[in-house]
Amino acid sequence: MLCLRCSLGLGAVTKQSNGVKTARNVVAQMTFASFTPLRPTIFPSAFTSSLRSPLAPPPSSTSAAATEAQLDLNILPFKPTTHPAMEAMQIRCAPRNTFNPSHFVRKRRHGFLARLRSRTGRMIIKRRRAKRRSTLSH
Known part of the structure; x- marks a missing residue:
């Protein structure tokens, strides 16, 4: 299968x-529940048609033109600026679904030792020391 x-x-x-x-x-x-990838990609999603409700009521307000334009954008299977040759590329700086609300993850990403490991992190600590912040990092 x-x-x-x-x-x-x-x-x-x-x-x-x-x-x-x-x-x-x-x-x-x-209809399947789908999990989004950790890093978004450019290729069109196969699940957009299953996520949309087929019984959506027609717009009946004064802003019907704006709502119809929004619906037309949702019906498109992919972004108009994408190219088939670039469909396997990853999108950088896009929102990801990796939020994990735990102290361990927060300390690992934004903690004092994580700041000391990188050059920019050391600069952050130096700036916060210069401003005499009571908390240098998490």
Whole structure:
């Protein structure tokens, strides 16, 4: 059996039998919970169609034109500025879903010893000492 990505047709399998094609159609109609990757990529998401509600009510307010424009942008399968050759590239400086609210992770990322390890961290500690901050870091 193919994995979820392969069954949604991201180009991994070129020749398929009839049984696999029907299984692919069944899987494409099912709704799955998806986890976003740790680093966002440029390629179009296969799950956007399953996440959108097919029974969305039509806009009935004074800002109907703005709402329709927003819906049109949501219907697009990918960003208009993307290029197929760049679909495997990672997007830098994008929001990620890696927030872990624990003291250990906070200390590891922003703690005093983490600041001492890098040049910019040492500069941060020097600036905070110059301002006579009571807390130099976490």
